[in-house]
Amino acid sequence: xxxxxxxxxxxxxxxxxxxxxxxxxxxxxxxxxxxxxxxxxxxxxxxxxxxxxxxxxxxxxxxxxxxxxxxxxxxxxxxxxxxxxxxxxxxxxxxxxxxxxxxxxxxxxxxxxxxxxxxxxxxxxxxxxxxxxxxxxxxxxxxxxxxxxxxxxxxxxxxxxxxxxxxxxxxxxxxxxxxxxxxxxxxxxxxxxxxxxxxxxxxxxxxxxxxxxxxxxxxxxxxxxxxxxxxxxxxxxxxxxxxxxxxxxxxxxxxxxxxxxxxxxxxxxxxxxxxxxxxxxxxxxxxxxxxxxxxxxxxxxxxxxxxxxxxxxxxxxxxxxxxxxxxxxxxxxxxxxxxxxxxxxxxxxxxxxxxxxxxxxxxxxxxxxxxxxxxxxxxxxxxxxxxxxxxxxxxxxxxxxxxxxxxxxxxxxxxxxxxxxxxxxxxxxxxxxxxxxxxxxxxxxxxxxxxxxxxxxxxxxxxxxxxxxxxxxxxxxxxxxxxxxxxxxxxxxxxxxxxxxxxxxxxxxxxxxxxxxxxxxxxxxxxxxxxxxxxxxxxxxxxxxxxxxxxxxxxxxxxxxxxxxxxxxxxxxxxxxxxxxxxxxxxxxxxxxxxxxxxxxxxxxxxxxxxxxxxxxxxxxxxxxxxxxxxxxxxxxxxxxxxxxxxxxxxxxx
Amino acid sequence: xxxxxxxxxxxxxxxxxxxxxxxxxxxxxxxxxxxxxxxxxxxxxxxxxxxxxxxxxxxxxxxxxxxxxxxxxxxxxxxxxxxxxxxxxxxxxxxxxxxxxxxxxxxxxxxxxxxxxxxxxxxxxxxxxxxxxxxxxxxxxxxxxxxxxxxxxxx
Amino acid sequence: xxxxxxxxxxxxxxxxxxxxxxxxxxxxxxxxxxxxxxxxxxxxxxxxxxxxxxxxxxxxxxxxxxxxxxxxxxxxxxxxxxxxxxxxxxxxxxxxxxxxxxxxxxxxxxxxxxxxxxxxxxxxxxxxxxxxxxxxxxxxxxxxxxxxxxxxxxxxxxxxxxxxxxxxxxxxxxxxxxxxxxxxxxxxxx
Numbered sequence: 001x002x003x004x005x006x007x008x009x010x011x012x013x014x015x016x017x018x019x020x021x022x023x024x025x026x027x028x029x030x031x032x033x034x035x036x037x038x039x040x041x042x043x044x045x046x047x048x049x050x051x052x053x054x055x056x057x058x059x060x061x062x063x064x065x066x067x068x069x070x071x072x073x074x075x076x077x078x079x080x081x082x083x084x085x086x087x088x089x090x091x092x093x094x095x096x097x098x099x100x101x102x103x104x105x106x107x108x109x110x111x112x113x114x115x116x117x118x119x120x121x122x123x124x125x126x127x128x129x130x131x132x133x134x135x136x137x138x139x140x141x142x143x144x145x146x147x148x149x150x151x152x153x154x155x156x157x158x159x160x161x162x163x164x165x166x167x168x169x170x171x172x173x174x175x176x177x178x179x180x181x182x183x184x185x186x187x188x189x190x191x192x193x194x195x196x197x198x199x200x201x202x203x204x205x206x207x208x209x210x211x212x213x214x215x216x217x218x219x220x221x222x223x224x225x226x227x228x229x230x231x232x233x234x235x236x237x238x239x240x241x242x243x244x245x246x247x248x249x250x251x252x253x254x255x256x257x258x259x260x261x262x263x264x265x266x267x268x269x270x271x272x273x274x275x276x277x278x279x280x281x282x283x284x285x286x287x288x289x290x291x292x293x294x295x296x297x298x299x300x301x302x303x304x305x306x307x308x309x310x311x312x313x314x315x316x317x318x319x320x321x322x323x324x325x326x327x328x329x330x331x332x333x334x335x336x337x338x339x340x341x342x343x344x345x346x347x348x349x350x351x352x353x354x355x356x357x358x359x360x361x362x363x364x365x366x367x368x369x370x371x372x373x374x375x376x377x378x379x380x381x382x383x384x385x386x387x388x389x390x391x392x393x394x395x396x397x398x399x400x401x402x403x404x405x406x407x408x409x410x411x412x413x414x415x416x417x418x419x420x421x422x423x424x425x426x427x428x429x430x431x432x433x434x435x436x437x438x439x440x441x442x443x444x445x446x447x448x449x450x451x452x453x454x455x456x457x458x459x460x461x462x463x464x465x466x467x468x469x470x471x472x473x474x475x476x477x478x479x480x481x482x483x484x485x486x487x488x489x490x491x492x493x494x495x496x497x498x499x500x501x502x503x504x505x506x507x508x509x510x511x512x513x514x515x516x517x518x519x520x521x522x523x524x525x526x527x528x529x530x531x532x533x534x535x536x537x538x539x540x541x542x543x544x545x546x547x548x549x550x551x552x553x554x555x556x557x558x559x560x561x562x563x564x565x566x567x568x569x570x571x572x573x574x575x576x577x578x579x580x581x582x583x584x585x586x587x588x589x590x591x592x593x594x595x596x597x598x599x600x601x602x603x604x605x606x607x608x609x610x611x612x613x614x615x616x617x618x619x620x621x622x623x624x625x626x627x628x629x630x631x632x633x634x635x636x637x638x639x640x641x642x643x644x645x646x647x648x649x650x651x652x653x654x
Numbered sequence: 655x656x657x658x659x660x661x662x663x664x665x666x667x668x669x670x671x672x673x674x675x676x677x678x679x680x681x682x683x684x685x686x687x688x689x690x691x692x693x694x695x696x697x698x699x700x701x702x703x704x705x706x707x708x709x710x711x712x713x714x715x716x717x718x719x720x721x722x723x724x725x726x727x728x729x730x731x732x733x734x735x736x737x738x739x740x741x742x743x744x745x746x747x748x749x750x751x752x753x754x755x756x757x758x759x760x761x762x763x764x765x766x767x768x769x770x771x772x773x774x775x776x777x778x779x780x781x782x783x784x785x786x787x788x789x790x791x792x793x794x795x796x797x798x799x800x801x802x803x804x805x806x807x808x809x
Numbered sequence: 810x811x812x813x814x815x816x817x818x819x820x821x822x823x824x825x826x827x828x829x830x831x832x833x834x835x836x837x838x839x840x841x842x843x844x845x846x847x848x849x850x851x852x853x854x855x856x857x858x859x860x861x862x863x864x865x866x867x868x869x870x871x872x873x874x875x876x877x878x879x880x881x882x883x884x885x886x887x888x889x890x891x892x893x894x895x896x897x898x899x900x901x902x903x904x905x906x907x908x909x910x911x912x913x914x915x916x917x918x919x920x921x922x923x924x925x926x927x928x929x930x931x932x933x934x935x936x937x938x939x940x941x942x943x944x945x946x947x948x949x950x951x952x953x954x955x956x957x958x959x960x961x962x963x964x965x966x967x968x969x970x971x972x973x974x975x976x977x978x979x980x981x982x983x984x985x986x987x988x989x990x991x992x993x994x995x996x997x998x999x
Contacts, residue, residue, distance in 0.1 A: 274816070372751070385748060520678060717953075742956070
């Protein structure tokens with residue numbers, strides 16, 4: 001009975017969503033204020049019903065109701081309770097429901113926080129969000145209900161959650177990612193509403209910006225955590241494989257990053273108007289496209305989701321309606337827009353254009369690399385693979401001009417700059433970056449390849465550029481503290497974001513260049529040496545977890561005579577699925593990670609053991625955290641809060 | 655730096671003297687070991703979802719790994735090993751796509767977009783700055799207009 | 810005019826992409842085209858599965874069109890297709906087995922028991938169908954690697970001169986046979 005309530009609750013949510021998409025839109029079209037005023041309550045209402053439905057799914061999972069197919073396939077009685085909760089988004093049906101939860105919550109949030117907007121715009125934004133909600137709800141109810149029953153023959157025990165997903169990283173990774181995707185649907189809704197209203201001025205950019213920033217912050221965090229999860233859980237120390245699923249989340253991120261910068265220009269200078277709208281549409285379209293790629297199984301990926309052509313067909317049709325429709329609308333409306341604003345070649349405007357070009361090209365590379373193997377085969381040209389070497393090569397080239405630009409970006413003012421003081425600064429910065437990099441790298445490593453040097457120097461360049469700019473801006477004031485306070489939060493967000501990128505570049509470069517590994521076979525007492533560390537294999541002991549058993553290889557790590565740590569590299573066998581899982585042991589540090597993975601048992605008491613020494617690997621995720629923090633910081637900016645107050649007045653008069 | 659080296663040398667000597675773990679794959683030169691590592695990261699396991707042969711536990715990945723070891727031991731270059739594998743498993747086995755008329759788009763399109771994009775920037779900027787041209791003629795015109803307006807107001 | 814044209818480009822690109830996405834829904838991303846098609850059978854010297862005294866080489870197989878079926882008793886799909894393969898044999902198709910032993914891995918210090926394997930193969934063939942003229946034992950999977958085999962079952966179609974015409978991954982069933990193999994064989998017999 002209870003699962004049926006969950007299903008029914010979703011039906012009600014869809015009914016409300018349908019009304020949300022029809023009434024306010026119609027009201028905005030005919031100028032009927034009463035219809036438009038219905039939007040916020042409808043938005044909140046559909047959200048409540050979706051939440052009820054989700055709560056019921058969690059409840060039946062906790063109650064081990066194996067008559068429900070989803071629970072039987074993704075949970076088991078022995079699963080710890082917190083993993084039972086997370087198992088509600090460990091499978092396809094539940095993941096889509098989680099997406100829906102996010103979608104409807106954001107819709108409700110927009111409804112509640114947008115009372116300063118003019119009604120015509122507010123109604124349209126909510127209407128678009130309502131339409132998206134209907135699409136996802138229809139999909140859930142029709143194609144992938146998590147409440148489907150297995151009656152009359154149901155199992156007494158569930159099939160358990162995929163062991164790969166039984167990890168803290170996995171608890172938060174999908175919700176964060178979906179927060180990002182769904183958040184971008186708000187930017188999308190703002191863009192469509194602006195197109196429908198026909199007013200592509202800088203006001204929509206102003207409203208859309210904080211939402212986009214937050215969405216982007218979540219997306220960044222989601223990708224960062226996903227990478228960290230892959231690193232700690234997959235057992236071979238990899239953190240990015242250019243797998244279609246990873247690419248599917250990277251593409252919206254790249255476009256959203258371009259969008260942020262272009263939104264800033266549209267808001268402050270009234271330029272890039274039509275381009276910004278196109279980016280907002282593209283960012284969300286790529287979220288949908290990514291979902292399609294991942295869920296339809298058209299591309300071979302490490303993440304094997306259940307595939308079903310009917311589901312793929314539905315998502316493709318939805319994609320066609322949403323993306324095709326909005327791009328058609330764009331084509332019809334945007335040619336009326338005129339860009340104003342005057343600027344010289346050496347100006348912030350031009351750097352932002354360049355930034356956008358590089359980000360779009362990066363997106364294009366990822367998109368081509370992801371889809372071309374499929375297209376290549378469809379054209380009857382045979383199978384090809386596009387992976388790590390290709391992407392690494394292309395991104396290594398692209399990052400150079402991008403990072404060079406990023407380093408000087410903070411100095412450039414709008415409109416125009418005098419070249420001579422800039423040249424002086426650039427020369428000084430370049431010289432000190434090269435010097436610092438040389439000291440750093442040659443001081444710690446015997447060999448430094450040209451590529452490593454350049455990439456590290458770029459990271460240093462960005463950081464020094466940011467520091468110099470902080471110094472110049474802050475030292476305008478007599479008192480340092482005053483100077484710090486004078487800068488807006490948006491400014492600090494920019495600095496944080498850019499320094500975050502520098503950390504990512506440095507982390508990726510150095511860990512790629514200087515990671516070393518050994519694959520050894522050891523018996524108790526053996527010592528393996530890797531860099532300055534000795535790894536003494538003490539033996540293997542039996543372990544027993546709540547739903548698995550297995551072995552843990554005990555390894556003492558020594559540096560010289562000193563004991564650094566003792567690590568337990570586990571090999572688990574999960575009870576229900578009888579799947580083996582490698583649980584790597586990691587000694588993390590700011591400058592290096594020691595990473596151990598236990599392999600198979602060999603003959604004569606030998607075990608195979610893989611040892612990795614990964615310098616600076618954490619910097620990458622630290623960079624990701626800094627970047628996402630930048631996204632959240634902007635929201636706290638007083639400018640936005642103030643502006644929404646002012647807009648309240650505008651809203652009344654409009 | 656020197657201290658680290660010293661310690662490293664000492665530790666190495668010690669571990670060699672006492673007991674040492676056996677490497678799964680041993681190579682005569684560090685270059686060959688590096689070639690092996692690169693190859694196992696660039697060759698794709700043909701049976702798996704999407705994994706290279708270094709990370710896959712599939713039996714065919716192991717066979718390919720062993721074959722790579724043999725070929726590298728024989729002194730084959732990286733490209734020779736890749737060709738050997740492509741000969742048997744097709745282009746699918748290598749994560750770097752071949753350059754063919756169909757795949758050239760992978761490189762050409764990004765370059766094209768960069769060129770078009772920067773062309774566009776220059777074009778737009780020219781247009782934008784042209785508006786800004788404010789000649790002495792314009793100045794005179796403006797002065798005239800202002801004067802007219804002021805006269806009107808006074809009347 | 811010019812601006813209108815520019816504005817419609819994103820729409821057109823998207824629609825173009827959708828055509829491929831739609832087609833992709835009905836393709837099989839796991840189906841591969843490997844490198845050996847059109848080349849001659851690699852040379853090998855391998856023992857018979859049932860009699861290690863008997864050695865087979867690539868020249869022994871020349872002279873007639875044949876299917877080389879890669880299989881193993883550990884692989885359920887291979888067992889499942891034995892019945893249909895037997896039917897094909899009865900229709901006059903020459904089928905040679907390439908026995909792909911998965912478990913054998915000297916690193917694990919495995920002991921390979923050829924006698925146990927032979928009994929297992931015999932009972933299996935008796936039970937599920939016996940399509941093979943003979944079986945080649947590829948214990949270390951060297952021929953398999955030379956052929957670009959990634960698992961089992963896989964089937965090659967080889968012509969009289971030893972040229973490889975087809976490489977099919979996955980099982981052979983009436984649908985695959987009609988669509989993929991029968992037309993090529995017909996062309997050969999003409």
